[in-house]
Amino acid sequence: MGAQGDQDMTGAARFVISVDAMGGDEGPAAVVAGMALSARKNPRIGFILHGPGDTLGPLVAKRRELAGRVTLRDAPEVVSMTDKPAHVVRHGQGSSMWSALESVRAGEATVCVSCGNTGALMLMSVIRLRKLPGIYRPAIAVMWPSQNPQQHNIMLDGGADIRADAKDLMQYALMGASYARNGFGLKCPRIGLLNVGTEEHKGRAELREAHDLIAANAASADFEFVGFVEGRDLPGTRCDVIVTDGFTGNVALKTGEGIANLITDLLREAFAYTPLSRLAALLAYTSLRRVKKRVDPRRANGGVFLGLNGTVVKSHGAADATGVSSAIKLAFDLAQSGFTEKLANRVASATPLDITGNGGEDARHDTGDDNHGDLAP
Amino acid sequence: MGAQGDQDMTGAARFVISVDAMGGDEGPAAVVAGMALSARKNPRIGFILHGPGDTLGPLVAKRRELAGRVTLRDAPEVVSMTDKPAHVVRHGQGSSMWSALESVRAGEATVCVSCGNTGALMLMSVIRLRKLPGIYRPAIAVMWPSQNPQQHNIMLDGGADIRADAKDLMQYALMGASYARNGFGLKCPRIGLLNVGTEEHKGRAELREAHDLIAANAASADFEFVGFVEGRDLPGTRCDVIVTDGFTGNVALKTGEGIANLITDLLREAFAYTPLSRLAALLAYTSLRRVKKRVDPRRANGGVFLGLNGTVVKSHGAADATGVSSAIKLAFDLAQSGFTEKLANRVASATPLDITGNGGEDARHDTGDDNHGDLAP
Structure with a gap:
């Protein structure tokens, strides 16, 4: 249940959002409540939910709206708001954040939603999803x-x-x-x-x-x-x-x-x-x-990471169910429009600014390099 | 009338504020109206008012509260909001802004109030009043x-x-x-x-x-x-x-x-x-x-320039009479407290950061110079 390309009961395509349940100030209960709000309004959303299975299982089971629409991925570790990004990237492979990005990387979902530590999420997104060719700073x-x-x-x-x-x-x-x-x-x-x-x-x-x-x-x-x-x-x-x-x-x-x-x-x-x-x-x-x-x-909730191979919606760390639901709606709209x-x-x-031709991943464009406006190769 | 050290009718010391009438979006009428508001509330304020005499004379004459409390200084030129600061400093000697600062420089007033172009006012203040010893950026x-x-x-x-x-x-x-x-x-x-x-x-x-x-x-x-x-x-x-x-x-x-x-x-x-x-x-x-x-x-109106030999209150460019009066009140409070x-x-x-001993006017302190906390000479 929940893989990209599934259909809802009316036969319309269902879009799967990969959700990191952990790391927000309000904890996983607020995230699951936000998913339930979105699921009630929109029959075309499916979820892959990442976090400690023994915590998430009961939370999801309590929400009738989510029945049959959530795939759980057990990821026992949590990235906290005070973790340094570099440490998280080295040691965070078992975290819900890493797992949520993996679903996008693997093509199971096109958009990921997380309320977690912004710095860690951005650094991890850059490393797992990689920057678009030609982009130096997402x-x-x-x-x-x-x-x-x-x-x-x-x-x-x-x-x-x-x-x-x-x-x-x-x-x-x-x-x-x-x-x-x-x-x-x-x-x-x-x-x-x-x-x-x-x-x-x-x-x-x-x-x-x-x-x-x-x-x-x-x-x-x-x-x-x-x-x-x-x-x-x-x-x-x-x-x-x-x-x-x-x-x-x-x-x-x-x-x-x-x-x-x-x-x-x-x-x-x-x-x-x-x-x-x-x-x-x-x-x-x-x-x-x-x-x-x-x-x-909370209603304009959800910053969007631009410049990556995949879309990541960063919800406010203090988001409650309304905030999470708003971020999920944004994720759905972007997934549906083929925005990435x-x-x-x-x-x-x-922007063919990267004249070294190596895809822009590591090539720092020099500030003194003055080929702006030169859009043809 | 209006020189520093004058007294009001009760014998209390009167503090003279130097006011630039020109350069605000609302024009000199709003500035004079603001002065009148302040004069009504506070018998211990006197003014030196700078700007085109033929414009200001009638405006002041209309306000009974200002009778006998304003010295006019004719300064026909006006610094506009779009003038470049460097141009103003080279060519602004006949301006109301320059004249208003001169009253502070000459010791006729300890505080100057202006609604004009911030960049020009700051540059002119630095040049006419000079920076405090040891201060590089006011x-x-x-x-x-x-x-x-x-x-x-x-x-x-x-x-x-x-x-x-x-x-x-x-x-x-x-x-x-x-x-x-x-x-x-x-x-x-x-x-x-x-x-x-x-x-x-x-x-x-x-x-x-x-x-x-x-x-x-x-x-x-x-x-x-x-x-x-x-x-x-x-x-x-x-x-x-x-x-x-x-x-x-x-x-x-x-x-x-x-x-x-x-x-x-x-x-x-x-x-x-x-x-x-x-x-x-x-x-x-x-x-x-x-x-x-x-x-x-408008009520918290009045930025204060800190780090100069003299105090300058920059009122909001769009200040109306309430805003100007609020800036004048701040100027009065600072003059009275001996803040400068x-x-x-x-x-x-x-902050004996300037170890070259030339008064700090031109000596750029090096960012690499690491004598912080070393407060004794």
């Missing part, structure tokens, strides 16, 4: 709430690598554009490059170089480049995809979370302040819930 | 709303310089601690260093070096070092002062603004959605206002 694409018609913007890198040079940023633009096209159905996504001002003379030297590189690739890669954007444009309407290095992206992401949490706390206190405000809170309940739903990080193959084709046709 | 300290007892956290650098090495970050910690002690009355402020994770092995090499440098200075400089913090701690309660480079700080600041604006917009829409939600909005008006006041960037001298003493006694 990236994590994350979503921001926005007032754009699609209700979300994409930002990358959300924290896969604390460094990114001009060419990495240009590849992030290409990968982000591809994700926006497939994930949001945007024909010509608007791409912005994150900086401290919108004037072209501002910012670090590598950003000015990246600006010119991205501009040179916009037409051939079917996106619109809006130039430099600022922090306020991450949840704004000036563009659909924001490109930045993983350090800045990660700080911005957690800052946004922090401000959203502060405002939620302050609203809660304000509405508990007087009897009148408590009455208002009752009447406003639906309105407040609507806003919370829009900015709730489309992205690979886009990168292959648009 | 910083902009900005405020974040938080649930700490003082209701705000301090972050620096908010965007004075896009670069900062380990020693700059250590000096930011010292300056931020001094600001928190004088501005918030915190005896032993808690300092955090912004990174992508709280584990000590994470982040860029210069951040790990800065971590050790700051830790080595904590005891002698009377602050508690909490180690690495994340974006969510900027508006959080883990520390009172957050240290980061000006690129990351500026992106985080604008990201926080963007998220706050998005939530405000979504709340407005949600409360206009149905008749019931409109009624709830009426009842919740006071509660919502209370929250808005807490997170309103206290900070200079703290830096002089705690």
Whole structure:
């Protein structure tokens, strides 16, 4: 049960998601609850679930929605949030994370979902799935709430690598554009490059170089480049995809979370302040819930690792059942759209930056190498 | 009227603030309105106001609160938001910004307030006021709303310089601690260093070096070092002062603004959605206002330039009268507390990093120079 290409009772194709049950703050019960939520909504999802069999068996057995739709893979070891990535890669072969990636590597599933340690998951993904030819730094694409018609913007890198040079940023633009096209159905996504001002003379030297590189690739890669954007444009309407290095992206992401949490706390206190405000809170309940739903990080949950031979959805470490279910929905949508193959084709046709011809796995492209815009071989 | 050391009608000392009327998005009328708000609340403020005399004269004359408390300095030229800093410094001698700084340089006022172009204001401040001995990179300290007892956290650098090495970050910690002690009355402020994770092995090499440098200075400089913090701690309660480079700080600041604006917009829409939600909005008006006041960037308005011979308060470019008045209040508090001298003493006694002895104006301290913690000469 659960192999790729299976069918559900109506005969439609079933897509199998490989799920790492362990490593999240809420433990495997939240992951299994999230799977049950998704299974109830979508009859076309199947699962391979990885973790300690004696823990997972009873959890799955309790959920009627999951009957006959889950293959269990016993993997007794767990990667913890405090494990160093390099240690995990050397010693993590018995872990649920490793096992979950193996299912993608073996072609049993096209997408893997994990709530675990981001650094370890990225390093393990790179080693097991390998980078796409021509890609030096894979990236994590994350979503921001926005007032754009699609209700979300994409930002990358959300924290896969604390460094990114001009060419990495240009590849992030290409990968982000591809994700926006497939994930949001945007024909010509608007791409912005994150900086401290919108004037072209501002910012670090590598950003000015990246600006010119991205501009040179916009037409051939079917996106619109809006130039430099600022922090306020991450949840704004000036563009659909924001490109930045993983350090800045990660700080911005957690800052946004922090401000959203502060405002939620302050609203809660304000509405508990007087009897009148408590009455208002009752009447406003639906309105407040609507806003919370829009900015709730759990609903936009799931960073996607881009630039690998296979797709990995990294769910928030603190994800509860709603968050896990949201990550599974994203994984399903991407599996169904054949996103991995489309992205690979886009990168292959648009960025022959690796002029050494060894597949880009180890060849560091030199920052001084100035063949940007030179898209023909 | 208006010279330092004047007295108000009760005989108490009056503090003179030097105000640049030009360069803000809302124009000089908003600046004069902000001055009037401050003058009404505080009889101990006097002003020297810089800008085109024929524009400012009538604006001041309309405000009864300002009668007899404003000295006008005619400066016909205006630094615009799009002027390049280097150009402004070469050609800006006739500008209101230059004139406003001259009043501080000449000792007529101890604090200057401007809404203008940040880059130009910082460069001009460095050239006219000069850096404190031993300081290589001055910083902009900005405020974040938080649930700490003082209701705000301090972050620096908010965007004075896009670069900062380990020693700059250590000096930011010292300056931020001094600001928190004088501005918030915190005896032993808690300092955090912004990174992508709280584990000590994470982040860029210069951040790990800065971590050790700051830790080595904590005891002698009377602050508690909490180690690495994340974006969510900027508006959080883990520390009172957050240290980061000006690129990351500026992106985080604008990201926080963007998220706050998005939530405000979504709340407005949600409360206009149905008749019931409109009624709830009426009842919740006071509660919502209370929250808005807490997170309103205009109320925490005013970044402070630290590390100069003189204090400069940079108000938000989009500041309205409330924002300008808030920046003036901050300027007054700092002038009254003798903050500039206290900070200079703290830096002089705690950071003899400049071992060349030429006053630190041009001596770049080498990143490899490892005499941290070596506080005695």
